[in-house]
Amino acid sequence: MPAGGHRTATFTVKRGLADMLRGGVIMDVVTADQAKVAEDAGAVAVMALERVPADIRAQGGVARMSDPALIEAIQKAVTVPVMAKARIGHFAEAQVLAALQVDYVDESEVLTPADEAHHIDKWAFDVPFVCGATNLGEALRRIAEGAALIRSKGEAGTGNIVEAVRHLRSIRSDLRALSQSDRAERYAWAKQLAAPVELVQEVATAGRLPVPLFCAGGIATPADAALVMQLGAEAVFVGSGIFKSEDPARRARAIVEATTHFDDAAVVAKVSRGLGDAMVGLEASAFDQRLADRGW
C-alpha cells in the first residue's frame, strides 16, 4: 500500500458517492440500450434490473437479482455509476453484486424478500448500500445496519406518487420534531422509532439523517420530481415511469431538467410540454399488494 493511509470502502467513501448523486435522477434500465438512453438523457446513475417494477407487479412470480451478464452489459454500455438490486436479506445476492463491482447495491422491497426477519448486515460489505424506508424509524434501522443512502419506498410500479409523498412527509416531519426534543425525550423517541439511541441522539442534534435522503416509488412526470424535491428529497429514482411511457428519451430528459430546476415552475412547465403519454399507473386503492410493506 502506498503511504498516506490509503483506505477504501470507508463509510465516508460509501456515502460520498451518494453525495455526488444529489440533485440527479437514477433510472431503472433493463437493457444496455435503455442504459444508453438514460445516460444520454442525463441520468446520474442507472439501476440495472431484469424487469421494471410495473412488470414485476403485473407478471407476479418471485423477483430476483438480475442476470450478471445483463449487469455487465450495462456496465460496459455506460460511464455513469451502475446500481443493482438484491432481495431483502439475501446477502449472497449482494455478494455476487459486489463481486461484479456494481457501484451501489439496492436492498430492495421491489424484489421478493429472502428473509422475513433480517435485513443484510451491510457493514460486512465494501460495496455501499441504498435501502428503502417508509418512516424515520425504518430509515434509522437501515442506517444502523450500514446503509449509506436512504430512499423513500413509495409504491414502485404504480406511477402513483401518493405513497412516496407519505413516506417523505413522515420522515421529514419526524426529523423536525426529533430535532426539537431534549436529551431526556430522545430515549422515548428511540423506543418509539425502534432505533438505536446513539443514532437517535446524533440525528436529533444534527437535525438531519447522517446519509442523503432520496425519493423513489411512483415518479412518472417532471412535476412529480419537482414535488418530491420541494418536499426535501435530495435526488430521485425513476423506475417504470420512463421506459413504460410513450417517449422514454424525452421524458427522461424532462425529468432530469425538472429535478435540477425543481423550484422554477417555468422550467418545469417548459419541459413538461408534449411528452406523450405517461405510464398508465394505478390508483392507491387498486394496489393488490403493497411492496412498501416488505422490510421491517
Added chain:
Amino acid sequence: MRIGVLALQGDVTEHWRALGDVGVEPSAVRRPEDLRHLDGIVLPGGESTTMSMLLDSSALREPLAEALHGGLPAFGTCAGLILLARTVIDGRPDQRSFGLVDMVVRRNGYGRQAQSFECDVPVEMLPGAPVHAVFIRAPVVESVGPLVRVLGSAGSVFGAASATGSATADRSGRVPAQGHEATPVVCLQGSVLVTAFHPELTGDRRLHRLFVAMVAEHASAGSGPGPVGGQDQPVVEAPGGRCTALGA
C-alpha cells in the same frame, strides 16, 4: 464578496456549508442571470456528463465560459475539475469542458466505486497537517501543461490505463500501476483551483479558505485576469502538445 456554486447537480450542499464555515454566503447558479456580479464560482462534485448536459439545457454554457475566460476565479472539485480541464479522456463524446486548466484528465481514472478511497495529501501553500482527501470515482490527471502549478500529489494503487499499454488491463479496464507514481491532485492555473478529490466532504476548510483568499485578491486587483498566489502568468489556453507527460 459574492461566490456562486454551480447548482445543476452534485454535492452543492457540502460546498455551501464549507463556504459558510469560512464566512462566505454563497449563491446558487442555475440560470444565466445568477452569474451576474459574481466574484468567484465553485464547480462541485457530481456527474460531469449530467452537468455538461444541464449546462446546455440551462443556457449557462456560453455565459459561464465567457465569465471563466474573462478571469472569474473558479474552484472545481472532481467533476468540477473535469469541467475545467483542457482535455478529457473517457468522457462521453458530447461532453464538453471549459478548457481553462491545461491538463489531460481521465474520467473515472481510478476505476469504479470499489476503487474509491481516502488518503492524506500534503498540499503546498497549506502549512500544517496534510489534507485528508476523499476520492470518489475520481478523475486521474494524466499530464499538466507548463502554466499549471501542481500543489499536491497522491500515489495511486490503480494507475490510469497506460498509454504504453504494456501492462495487462484488469476487467475494469485499468492497468495496475507498477510503482506508486504520484499523480497531481491539487492544481492551480492563474485564478483557477482544482482538486481531483472532495475537500467539501471533510471538515478541513483550508482549501476553501485558500480559494476565498484568491477571490479576495483577484477582486482587489480589479476585474479581468490577474496574478494569483505569486504567479504572474495570465490564464491562457495552451495549444495541444504542450503538455508534459507525467510518469511512465
